[in-house]
Amino acid sequence: MSDMITADLVDLDLSADTKEAAARALAGRMAALGRVTDLEGFLADVAAREAQMPTGLDGGIGIPHCRSEHVTEPTLAFGRSADGIDFGAADGPADLVFLIAAPAGADDAHLTILSALARQLMKAEFTTALRSAGEAGEAVALIRGEAPADPAGEPRTAEGPAGAQDPVADSAAASAEPATDSPGRTDAAEAGRASGAGEPAAPGRPFRIVAVTSCPTGIAHTYMAAEALENAGREAGVEVVVETQGSAGFSRLDPAVIAAADGVILAHDVPVREKDRFAGKPTVDTGVKAAVNRPGELIGEVRAKAARGEVTAAGPAGKAPAERGGEAGEGYGTTLRKWLMSGVSYMVPFVAAGGLLIALGFAIGGYEINKAPSVTDHFVWTQADSWAALLFQIGGVAFAFLVPVLAGYIAYGMADRPGLVPGFVGGSIALTIDAGFLGGLAAGLLSGAVVMAIQRIRIPAVLRGIMPVVVIPLISAAVVGFLMFVVIGKPIASAQQAMTDWLGDLSGANAVLLGALLGLMMCFDLGGPVNKVAYAFATAGIAVSDPSDSAMKIMAAVMAAGMVPPLAMALATTVRSRLFDAAERENGKAAWVLGASFISEGAIPFAAADPLRVIPASMAGGALTGALSMAFGATLRAPHGGVFVVPLIGNPLLYLVAIAAGVCVTTALVVVLKGLRRPAPGGAAQGPGDADPSAAAPGTKRPVAA
Numbered sequence: 077m078s079d080m081i082t083a084d085l086v087d088l089d090l091s092a093d094t095k096e097a098a099a100r101a102l103a104g105r106m107a108a109l110g111r112v113t114d115l116e117g118f119l120a121d122v123a124a125r126e127a128q129m130p131t132g133l134d135g136g137i138g139i140p141h142c143r144s145e146h147v148t149e150p151t152l153a154f155g156r157s158a159d160g161i162d163f164g165a166a167d168g169p170a171d172l173v174f175l176i177a178a179p180a181g182a183d184d185a186h187l188t189i190l191s192a193l194a195r196q197l198m199k200a201e202f203t204t205a206l207r208s209a210g211e212a213g214e215a216v217a218l219i220r221g222e223a224p225a226d227p228a229g230e231p232r233t234a235e236g237p238a239g240a241q242d243p244v245a246d247s248a249a250a251s252a253e254p255a256t257d258s259p260g261r262t263d264a265a266e267a268g269r270a271s272g273a274g275e276p277a278a279p280g281r282p283f284r285i286v287a288v289t290s291c292p293t294g295i296a297h298t299y300m301a302a303e304a305l306e307n308a309g310r311e312a313g314v315e316v317v318v319e320t321q322g323s324a325g326f327s328r329l330d331p332a333v334i335a336a337a338d339g340v341i342l343a344h345d346v347p348v349r350e351k352d353r354f355a356g357k358p359t360v361d362t363g364v365k366a367a368v369n370r371p372g373e374l375i376g377e378v379r380a381k382a383a384r385g386e387v388t389a390a391g392p393a394g395k396a397p398a399e400r401g402g403e404a405g406e407g408y409g410t411t412l413r414k415w416l417m418s419g420v421s422y423m424v425p426f427v428a429a430g431g432l433l434i435a436l437g438f439a440i441g442g443y444e445i446n447k448a449p450s451v452t453d454h455f456v457w458t459q460a461d462s463w464a465a466l467l468f469q470i471g472g473v474a475f476a477f478l479v480p481v482l483a484g485y486i487a488y489g490m491a492d493r494p495g496l497v498p499g500f501v502g503g504s505i506a507l508t509i510d511a512g513f514l515g516g517l518a519a520g521l522l523s524g525a526v527v528m529a530i531q532r533i534r535i536p537a538v539l540r541g542i543m544p545v546v547v548i549p550l551i552s553a554a555v556v557g558f559l560m561f562v563v564i565g566k567p568i569a570s571a572q573q574a575m576t577d578w579l580g581d582l583s584g585a586n587a588v589l590l591g592a593l594l595g596l597m598m599c600f601d602l603g604g605p606v607n608k609v610a611y612a613f614a615t616a617g618i619a620v621s622d623p624s625d626s627a628m629k630i631m632a633a634v635m636a637a638g639m640v641p642p643l644a645m646a647l648a649t650t651v652r653s654r655l656f657d658a659a660e661r662e663n664g665k666a667a668w669v670l671g672a673s674f675i676s677e678g679a680i681p682f683a684a685a686d687p688l689r690v691i692p693a694s695m696a697g698g699a700l701t702g703a704l705s706m707a708f709g710a711t712l713r714a715p716h717g718g719v720f721v722v723p724l725i726g727n728p729l730l731y732l733v734a735i736a737a738g739v740c741v742t743t744a745l746v747v748v749l750k751g752l753r754r755p756a757p758g759g760a761a762q763g764p765g766d767a768d769p770s771a772a773a774p775g776t777k778r779p780v781a782a
Contacts, residue, residue, distance in 0.1 A: 130164025595702025
């Protein structure tokens with residue numbers, strides 16, 4: 077903290093009467109010390125942050141702050157106003173003003189100290205001592221932690237009682253340490269053992285809450301909200317564990333802590349990362365300032381929801397992109413899968429939109445529409461061919477993003493935002509050299525690795541501000557471009573061409589076997605990683621303006637197989653409803669629409685309740701459908717749509733026969749396997765190996781369709 081604030085950055089007689097004037101006065105002190113290079117540019121960044129959300133806090137505090145490329149090093153300026161300045165707080169003007177300036181690429185250590193200051197501002201003794209400080213040096217000593225205040229608010233000198241500690245440093249350490257070291261927090265493993273997931277608080281133990289706080293800048297409000305919630309939790313006898321998603325990154329809450337929690341508070345002004353972790357628990361979702369100003373009310377709200385049994389619904393499995401690297405304890409294979417799934421998840425919407433537009437263009441204008449002139453040169457409003465050409469060409473543009481998006485977001489999954497530039501550049505180069513889908517995979521992994529390597533290099537402080545906007549993009553794009561153009565690009569392009577030629581030569585038994593394999597993969601985890609691998613393989617083949625016949629057959633087989641599980645579960649609940657409980661019968665109604673729309677996740681509630689019967693039966697039906705689709709020679713240019721794109725399918729009647737055959741097989745197997753079980757009270761059948769839903773942990777619910 078000593079290098080972030082000096083006496084020259086303190087104004088104990090701040091005469092400004094508006095927040096803009098206050099920011100200018102304090103920023104002028106920063107500029108005079110060379111810590112702000114462009115005063116007007118920096119003030120514009122401060123104003124932009126202020127426009128997102130007022131920075132006034134209850135208790136007479138204003139904390140204007142921003143990240144700016146015009147800041148050379150993390151800096152803090154402090155001003156004290158006799159009359160008060162309106163920063164938008166509900167309780168009136170602020171007399172303590174802290175201007176926090178962070179470079180666009182501030183390092184984690186400095187941001188952790190700034191977050192510690194934000195936590196200190198929530199302590200009454202700290203702010204009282206600042207109000208009574210007689211000179212700038214005294215205020216600096218308080219902020220640095222060299223003269224900590226006692227509970228009565230009187231500052232003590234650095235030579236005070238032995239053992240006096242640095243409150244800012246201690247708070248910084250606490251914000252960087254695991255949750256176990258903070259009062260009101262509990263050890264993750266102990267919490268996981270002490271309580272089952274979602275259980276109401278048991279007699280003899282306190283109510284447990286997990287929380288996430290985040291704000292647009294991630295410097296001040298994020299950590300002040302965390303401190304406020306923890307303090308309110310201690311006062312209420314509630315255990316509160318907070319995950320701060322700030323500028324210094326975030327350490328994910330241990331899954332055992334989340335599982336043991338009785339409720340969740342999400343206090344945020346930017347999207348919560350990995351929000352699905354908290355599904356199925358009583359949740360209060362609010363803005364970050366609510367946690368700063370009324371943390372006790374939020375704790376009361378979540379306790380009331382828990383008492384009423386209100387929980388948030390879980391989203392469909394397999395839908396959330398894996399926007400992160402591996403967590404502690406995960407193997408390299410799991411981490412690699414998450415990186416790849418990050419890219420695939422962002423790629424799929426481009427494939428769906430582009431593929432459907434291209435398919436519609438062919439349906440309206442015929443298969444010669446790909447030879448039509450550009451619509452910028454020739455477009456007639458009253459001609460169907462012009463509209464067909466327009467749809468086809470828009471779809472082609474969307475498809476052109478497929479490989480760059482895949483590569484860019486694989487790199488993003490590895491290295492966060494710094495990975496985007498080299499990822500997109502590498503993906504575009506893959507298209508340029510005809511390396512295709514394989515080239516995009518390689519470019520994404522390579523880009524992420526290069527950025528991660530650069531981030532490990534110790535950088536002089538003077539360069540830190542330009543690292544994320546100049547240095548990392550420049551070096552990483554140059555390195556990835558060199559490797560893709562000169563080193564690995566040509567071999568990958570050759571491999572891509574070899575795979576394309578192999579697919580083109582598939583016929584007879586080989587094609588049928590491939591269809592069966594893809595069908596098995598589509599039905600193995602119903603929207604999970606294996607399903608997505610098969611889907612990505614199929615969409616990669618049609619991600620061109622003129623796909624081969626073999627590629628379109630593969631796409632048709634994949635979509636047909638993916639429709640089988642939900643349709644089969646819907647049919648099974650209709651023909652043998654007594655084998656299913658009331659929730660499953662209700663899910664069966666929704667599964668008709670989900671299956672017809674090619675949403676494999678419609679079968680997840682059934683697979684979650686009875687995986688040993690539903691999944692093998694689904695795989696058998698999916699394999700049959702995939703094999704028959706390939707044998708019938710059905711083709712598909714659209715990557716999605718289900719029965720709604722049947723007019724775009726080659727051999728549509730036989731295609732529907734293949735789907736019907738798979739649905740019948742899966743339905744028959746499910747009915748037979750479930751029928752082997754002895755009847756259970758309540759109408760649903762049950763076998764010796766089945767878990768009784770009533771025996772589940774208290775507070776848990778059986779999976780239902782989202």
